[in-house]
Amino acid sequence: MWVPQYSGHAQPVYLMIADALEQDIGSGRLNADDRLPTLKELAEALKITPGTVGRAYDEAAKRGLVVGEVGRGTFVLPAKPQATPPVQETGTSNDSAQIDLSIIKPNDANFGTWLRDSITELAHSTDLSRVLDYATDGGHAVHKQAGARWVQRSLPEARWQQIVLTSGAQHGLLVAISSLSKTQDVILCEEHCYPGIISLAHSLDRRLMGVQIDEYGLVPEAFRAACIEHRPALLVCVTTHQNPTNSIMPPERREAIAQIAREYDVFIVDDDIYGFLESQTVHRPISAYAPERSVYLTSLSKSILPALRIGYLYAPPELLSRLSSMVRSSVWMPSPLMAQLASNLINSGMGEQLVKEQQQEAAARQQMAREILGNYQISSQPNSFHIWLVLPEPWSCDEYANLARAHGVTVVSGSQFLSQRTTATRGVRIALMSPSRAELHFALTKLASLLASPEPRLFY
Structure with missing residues (x-):
């Protein structure tokens, strides 16, 4: 049963419930058509009156978040398309509007020129006809070769034959988790982790367990204890610029985590989405310490452009067929047109x-x-x-x-x-x-x- 998380009395309780509902829909904890608890059920869980819950649901309905159906209950509505906001003059602040500091993404000040040039170049390219058709499993060879060049910034030994293209990093996480675990398997992650991992684990019916972290990231002793207690199928972790705590795991700890994973036969999903922000000769990915059981994940959405929904998985040969099959099952193929645009950026040096x-x-x-x-x-x-x-x-x-x-x-x-x-x-x-x-x-x-x-x- 969904129960809102809030504390204190910053505003009336019914508004805090409505705000929590909106946050949980936005983070993926609640999905379209999910049924909410009845007024009585939620009132008992929160130790408040059913009337307060009713006011909260009414407020959520006014915001377009839920709908009540007589005899059936209250259900989450699909998200409405956002209207295009009026153009604001660059560099000014509108005190009546929200300034959004909630999404981690690259700054878009210089997007326009290079994006127009890249699209124009692609439109006149001899490669255009190829990228308008279906791609082979895992992506076209030329796109995997470009992906390998990008991954080689972190893993110099990466071979293009071991690259699998995905439709961005979130899709890469779905592919890796689905391929390396099964229903009701335990997945370990940091106790504070990216909400996309939480929503994926729940939607895939995996049991997510948080592992203690400190200022240097995942604590090896806590990871070992979790392996002994829960016998997990895999670990998902961010070792560089951890989201949200910003920790960077030192090399000796990365090596220790890799060794524990090897000892307890745990796969590692190495989410290196922010690795580009650091020297990767100093901060080698955790995949480098256990390549035989690691799936390395990166994309271009944080480093270059959010709309460039191309990610790269790098995995040992024995996992490639599983990963490619899951890509085919989930999206059939990442867009070859988008993959070619990404490849052009990488090959030209513009990405760097x-x-x-x-x-x-x-x-x-x-x-x-x-x-x-x-x-x-x-x-x-x-x-x-x-x-x-x-x-x-x-x-x-x-x-x-x-x-x-x-x-x-x-x-x-x-x-x-x-x-x-x-x-x-x-x-x-x-x-x-x-x-x-x-x-x-x-x-x-x-x-x-x-x-x-x-x-x-x-x-x-």
């Missing part, structure tokens, strides 16, 4: 140039965040795309996220990253790359002013 520009932009924004929020506990890296803000007493993460939203800034409550709801957290994730620098400065200043307020419950 765009990565360097993103690193430089991220460094400037991290400096801004440290100047504005430096008096508070934040976890960051010099060129990361986000920060993890640990809230001071008496704030709760849901309370602060709700208040920030009411003041026009969207951040993500730490509760959305909990692999198991039994874990506590006091953090919020703040993405830095989406708005202009002027908008970011404005938003961060707002967030700092909320923290400086003597009482969290400013609008109760």
Whole structure:
């Protein structure tokens, strides 16, 4: 039964329930057509009156989130297409609109020119007819060769024959988890993890278990204990710029995790989506330490362009047929047209140039965040795309996220990253790359002013 997670009294309870419902739909915890608890069931679970639950459901219905059907119950509605917002002048802030610091993505200031040039080049290419047809299993050879060049930035020994194309990193996670585990298998991940992993595990009917982390990422002793207790099928982990805590796992710990996985026969899904932000000669992927049981995953959506939905899996030969079969079952094939555009960017060297520009932009924004929020506990890296803000007493993460939203800034409550709801957290994730620098400065200043307020419950 769905039960909303909220704390404190930042606003009336029915609004907090409606906000939690909206957050859980957005994160994938609730899907279209899911049936919500009855008024009585949820009232008993939360120890409130059925009338309060009814007001919450009415508020959710006004927002277009749910619909009530007489005799059947209340159900989650499919997401409505977003209307195109009015064009805002670059570099200005609209105090009546939300500034969205909830999504980690590259800054789009320089997208236009190179994207137009790349599409024009592709339109006049002799390769165009080939990429308008079906692709072979795993993708066309030329696209896998380009993918291997991208993966070789992290794994220099990567062979193109061991590349499988996916429709982005989230699809890559689905393919890997589906291929390497079965229904009701235990999957391990960090106790704070990317919400996409949580929604995938639940939708695939896997049992997700969180493993203790510290400032250096996954704790080897905790991983070993989880292997002994749960006998997991696989581990999904982010060792570089962990989402959301921003930790970077040192080499000796990566080696220890790999050895434990080998000892207990656990597959590793090595999600290296942010590896491009660091020197990969220093921070070798965990796959390098256990290549025989690792599936390495990366994509271009964080480093170059969110809409460039091409990802690359690199796996040992004995897993390739399973992975390719799952790609075919789930999407039949990633778009060859998109794969060719990605390949052109990689082969021309433009991909590397765009990565360097993103690193430089991220460094400037991290400096801004440290100047504005430096008096508070934040976890960051010099060129990361986000920060993890640990809230001071008496704030709760849901309370602060709700208040920030009411003041026009969207951040993500730490509760959305909990692999198991039994874990506590006091953090919020703040993405830095989406708005202009002027908008970011404005938003961060707002967030700092909320923290400086003597009482969290400013609008109760």
